Amino acid sequence: MTDTASKDVTELDHVVIRFAGDSGDGMQLTGDRFTSASALFGNDLSTLPDFPAEIRAPAGTLAGVSAFQVNISDHDILTPGDFPTVLVAMNPAALRANLVDVPRGGTVIVNSDSFEERNLNKAGYATNPLVDGTLDGFDVYEVPMTSLTVEATKELGVKPRDAERSKNCFALGIVSWMYTRPLEATTAWIETKFAKSPLVMQSNLAAFRAGYNFGETAELFASSYEIKPTMFDPGDYTNVSGNTALAWGLIAASQLARLPLFLGSYPITPASDILHELSKHKNFGVRTMQAEDEIAGISAAIGAAFGGHLAITTTSGPGVDLKAEAMGLAVSLELPLIIVDIQRGGPSTGLPTKTEQSDLMLAMYGRHGESPMPIVAAKTPSHCFDAAIEAARLALKYRTPVLLLSDGYIANGSEPWRLPDVADLPDIAVDFATEPNHTSDKGEAEFWPYLRDTETLARPWAVPGTPGLEHRIGGLEKEDGTGNVNYDGVNHERMTRLRAAKVAGIVKDIPGVEVDDDGARDLLVVGWGSTYGSIGAAVRRVRARGMKASHAHVMHLFPFPSDLGEVLRRYKRVLVPEMNMGQLSRLLRAEFLVDAQSLTKIQGAPFKASEIEAAMLALLDNPSPEVS
Amino acid sequence: MTTVDVPITSRKDWMSDQEVRWCPGCGDYSILSAVQLMMPDLGVRRENTVFVSGIGCAARFPYYMNTYGMHGIHGRAAAIATGLAVARPDLDVWVISGDGDALSIGGNHLIHALRRNINLTILMFNNQIYGLTKGQYSPTSEVGKVTKSTPFGSVDTPFNPISLALGAEATFVARTHDMDRNHMIETFKRAHDHKGASFVEVYQNCNVFNDGAFAAVTAKENRSDNLIPLQHGEPIRFGANNDKGVAPDAQGHFQVVNVADVGEDALVVHDESRDSAAHAFALSRLARGPHEPTPVGVFRAVERDHYGALVGDQILDAQAKRGSGDLAALLRSGASWTVE
Ligand code: SF4
Numbered sequence: 020m021t022d023t024a025s026k027d028v029t030e031l032d033h034v035v036i037r038f039a040g041d042s043g044d045g046m047q048l049t050g051d052r053f054t055s056a057s058a059l060f061g062n063d064l065s066t067l068p069d070f071p072a073e074i075r076a077p078a079g080t081l082a083g084v085s086a087f088q089v090n091i092s093d094h095d096i097l098t099p100g101d102f103p104t105v106l107v108a109m110n111p112a113a114l115r116a117n118l119v120d121v122p123r124g125g126t127v128i129v130n131s132d133s134f135e136e137r138n139l140n141k142a143g144y145a146t147n148p149l150v151d152g153t154l155d156g157f158d159v160y161e162v163p164m165t166s167l168t169v170e171a172t173k174e175l176g177v178k179p180r181d182a183e184r185s186k187n188c189f190a191l192g193i194v195s196w197m198y199t200r201p202l203e204a205t206t207a208w209i210e211t212k213f214a215k216s217p218l219v220m221q222s223n224l225a226a227f228r229a230g231y232n233f234g235e236t237a238e239l240f241a242s243s244y245e246i247k248p249t250m251f252d253p254g255d256y257t258n259v260s261g262n263t264a265l266a267w268g269l270i271a272a273s274q275l276a277r278l279p280l281f282l283g284s285y286p287i288t289p290a291s292d293i294l295h296e297l298s299k300h301k302n303f304g305v306r307t308m309q310a311e312d313e314i315a316g317i318s319a320a321i322g323a324a325f326g327g328h329l330a331i332t333t334t335s336g337p338g339v340d341l342k343a344e345a346m347g348l349a350v351s352l353e354l355p356l357i358i359v360d361i362q363r364g365g366p367s368t369g370l371p372t373k374t375e376q377s378d379l380m381l382a383m384y385g386r387h388g389e390s391p392m393p394i395v396a397a398k399t400p401s402h403c404f405d406a407a408i409e410a411a412r413l414a415l416k417y418r419t420p421v422l423l424l425s426d427g428y429i430a431n432g433s434e435p436w437r438l439p440d441v442a443d444l445p446d447i448a449v450d451f452a453t454e455p456n457h458t459s460d461k462g463e464a465e466f467w468p469y470l471r472d473t474e475t476l477a478r479p480w481a482v483p484g485t486p487g488l489e490h491r492i493g494g495l496e497k498e499d500g501t502g503n504v505n506y507d508g509v510n511h512e513r514m515t516r517l518r519a520a521k522v523a524g525i526v527k528d529i530p531g532v533e534v535d536d537d538g539a540r541d542l543l544v545v546g547w548g549s550t551y552g553s554i555g556a557a558v559r560r561v562r563a564r565g566m567k568a569s570h571a572h573v574m575h576l577f578p579f580p581s582d583l584g585e586v587l588r589r590y591k592r593v594l595v596p597e598m599n600m601g602q603l604s605r606l607l608r609a610e611f612l613v614d615a616q617s618l619t620k621i622q623g624a625p626f627k628a629s630e631i632e633a634a635m636l637a638l639l640d641n642p643s644p645e646v647s
Numbered sequence: 648m649t650t651v652d653v654p655i656t657s658r659k660d661w662m663s664d665q666e667v668r669w670c671p672g673c674g675d676y677s678i679l680s681a682v683q684l685m686m687p688d689l690g691v692r693r694e695n696t697v698f699v700s701g702i703g704c705a706a707r708f709p710y711y712m713n714t715y716g717m718h719g720i721h722g723r724a725a726a727i728a729t730g731l732a733v734a735r736p737d738l739d740v741w742v743i744s745g746d747g748d749a750l751s752i753g754g755n756h757l758i759h760a761l762r763r764n765i766n767l768t769i770l771m772f773n774n775q776i777y778g779l780t781k782g783q784y785s786p787t788s789e790v791g792k793v794t795k796s797t798p799f800g801s802v803d804t805p806f807n808p809i810s811l812a813l814g815a816e817a818t819f820v821a822r823t824h825d826m827d828r829n830h831m832i833e834t835f836k837r838a839h840d841h842k843g844a845s846f847v848e849v850y851q852n853c854n855v856f857n858d859g860a861f862a863a864v865t866a867k868e869n870r871s872d873n874l875i876p877l878q879h880g881e882p883i884r885f886g887a888n889n890d891k892g893v894a895p896d897a898q899g900h901f902q903v904v905n906v907a908d909v910g911e912d913a914l915v916v917h918d919e920s921r922d923s924a925a926h927a928f929a930l931s932r933l934a935r936g937p938h939e940p941t942p943v944g945v946f947r948a949v950e951r952d953h954y955g956a957l958v959g960d961q962i963l964d965a966q967a968k969r970g971s972g973d974l975a976a977l978l979r980s981g982a983s984w985t986v987e
Contacts, residue, residue, distance in 0.1 A: 304971070321727055484738065491716035494720055
């Protein structure tokens with residue numbers, strides 16, 4: 020970084036930056052670019068995109084504010100950070116909506132051009148916060164980004180209105196200078212991204228460089244900052260979002276199972292990116308079908324499963340509601356199927372772009388009749404890859420629909436991921452039935468579609484095209500063994516118990532619960548899904564205070580790992596933080612009779628580590644956050 | 648590819664060992680036997696044949712066929728079959744449905760299967776009633792129908808299934824009825840041989856809840872006067888003495904005429920292969936219900952690429968251009984870096 024030599028460079032161990040602007044300002048792109056540059060630079064990081072459900076809410080209003088938070092660090096981190104220490108606000112509404120989260124003393128960089136009366140009014144500011152004392156105690160940088168961008172792009176012949184659109188690149192330039200990010204990656208990215216419209220490309224490049232140079236030369240900034248690369252384990256890395264990792268995990272599962280992948284899906288936020296990603300990879304033999312509705316998505320997948328494909332349907336909560344009947348059919352047919360639920364705020368349409376973990380009970384019980392279904396939950400963006408393979412493994416081996424839960428937070432959030440060696444991934448291939456499996460009273464060879472494997476209780480998977488194994492299956496109750504329609508009550512009870520036993524038996528085939536145990540028995544924090552990072556960070560903080568606490572994270576929610584009850588009973592206190600009204604804690608209480616204390620948050624945003632830390636301290640009888 | 652001869656089969660080979668459980672006298676029996684009789688002539692293998700159904704009396708059909716089969720859930724047969732046909736283009740996939748299953752709860756899936764031209768043979772048994780739930784009116788019941796759920800007569804306008812299928816961009820649309828085995832076999836064969844989605848409406852008598860709904864056109868004594876057989880390339884004529892026909896009126900609408908009144912040259916010549924569905928649609932509007940002269944046979948049969956083939960082509964194309972997938976390369980397809 021020789022070009023920053025004229026100013027001081029201060030070293031930081033981490034920084035949390037939030038980019039905020041209008042939905043139309045390109046804040047997600049800006050954040051994403053800064054993240055990628057930081058990932059390539061070698062920092063550990065974690066991101067939290069936050070955007071409104073409207074594609075273009077009225078410009079300048081609070082409703083239209085879109086934000087992207089990224090935590091970059093020189094050591095391994097688990098969350099996007101509780102509070103931004105740097106806020107980049109492109110307009111008054113973005114300042115107003117986000118300033119509450121910035122601690123006093125934090126850095127606020129504003130686009131001062133946008134602080135004129137009309138925008139102030141739209142944001143609901145009676146007076147200008149840049150002059151009325153609102154920002155007292157903050158480290159404020161007023162930069163006329165719009166006019167500087169127009170100025171920087173003037174010579175290109177860009178119309179001023181079009182030039183203004185590049186102001187996000189100007190902001191990116193400033194922040195890239197402030198945090199000594201290398202320029203090359205972003206420059207190359209702008210060149211590729213806008214290759215089709217050279218003028219836009221040049222204008223964005225000019226704005227980006229101008230922002231960078233502004234930081235370097237303007238008297239405004241005394242110092243830039245450096246966050247050294249994290250000491251990662253050796254290996255190949257990429258920065259990955261949960262939805263991309265999940266899509267790749269499904270492709271990997273298809274390769275590992277040596278079965279073609281079929282996806283039936285209807286677009287829904289925040290799951291659609293999986294459909295988009297899978298649709299790109301037809302060369303892997305992937306068939307994606309954008310169905311006419313949610314029900315058709317899963318129904319088509321069931322058809323493909325019958326045909327011997329690795330069948331998947333992806334959706335979010337409202338779609339799971341619609342798919343419930345077909346999920347019951349898959350339970351009855353005992354065919355492999357993966358139902359991916361990227362949870363979002365509910366009920367009803369709820370908060371489509373905000374995160375929540377409120378579909379656990381839906382996953383567990385949301386079907387009529389006794390219809391048990393294994394549930395696997397991903398805990399971080401990169402873990403979505405492993406969780407997808409695990410869901411496929413269970414579905415294929417046990418011939419059962421499996422629910423794979425993720426949520427909007429990890430689906431859209433990203434983190435660096437050390438890529439697995441493909442050769443180390445598990446072989447999850449299963450055999451199709453090819454021969455009759457029974458002899459009739461008359462001594463003839465027959466095929467019984469519900470004659471189970473004695474160990475797994477899985478039924479044979481005989482796919483159409485296999486001579487001699489022609490058979491019919493359906494949603495009516497079947498006779499044990501033959502699979503013929505049967506309404507006998509005793510048989511129904513036997514089949515109900517067999518289906519339950521099959522799914523319950525998966526417990527023998529899954530690892531014990533993952534526990535980060537420090538030896539003490541005072542407090543265990545139990546989580547599932549995307550709270551992994553927040554709980555982990557909270558546990559670290561508590562330990563840094565010299566206190567003891569452990570963290571168990573449940574990936575298999577049905578059946579639970581066999582040692583979960585025993586683990587829970589080891590500790591005096593059990594705390595269960597969840598982004599719902601306490602669904603896992605209720606299940607743990609019901610299942611294991613332990614006094615699981617619930618900590619809940621239903622604000623469409625992940626827990627801050629400090630919120631969990633506070634609850635832990637309260638349970639540890641140490642209410643004072645000052646003690647360290 | 649080596650071609651292996653399809654083994655010679657008889658009707659019995661296509662019958663499963665399950666006892667058929669429709670009401671005695673139900674029209675479903677004659678449709679089942681027509682299909683079982685036809686199968687040996689199709690030149691297909693049992694193991695490559697799949698019957699998929701939803702819910703309803705008709706939906707029990709797959710259990711009686713000694714092929715692969717799936718009895719699904721209400722209305723979803725077309726969607727389930729779509730997934731199977733797209734995943735496995737090598738299979739012969741049949742959908743067996745009824746008027747409630749296909750046009751009410753499953754209407755969405757039917758129209759989308761047709762517009763996508765999924766390679767399916769869809770037989771919709773139309774009995775204009777809900778049989779399995781014991782006699783409520785259906786989306787094809789006539790206005791004024793008195794049933795348990797419409798004690799004062801139904802007030803809804805029914806669907807015309809042929810018009811609906813044509814409106815949904817179907818490439819093959821036909822009608823037959825349960826009283827004429829040969830006509831059924833002939834129609835089903837055509838439907839089977841068509842590449843893409845074929846839709847066949849089968850008038851089917853529910854002798855328990857809607858007996859005689861089609862008798863005015865399908866009873867032996869009424870056929871010559873009230874069934875209009877559609878023959879591709881032939882003037883449309885019917886009647887005991889072939890004395891009636893179909894001709895356009897001054898506005899161009901099709902109407903039934905006496906051949907003697909208009910002359911043979913005025914008759915409409917049936918052309919099932921027209922690109923425009925207007926001709927077939929006009930024929931579908933000829934009868935307002937199965938109580939006046941009603942066309943049977945193939946209304947429309949046109950070629951259009953089917954969805955499964957197009958999807959398969961895209962995969963082959965992607966593999967030819969990019970090679971079949973390499974997982975390690977996929978994981979490194981974004982910006983990736985190496986830590987030594
Ligand atoms: S209720 Fe009607 S359609 Fe159903 S089996 Fe009986 S006669 Fe046939």
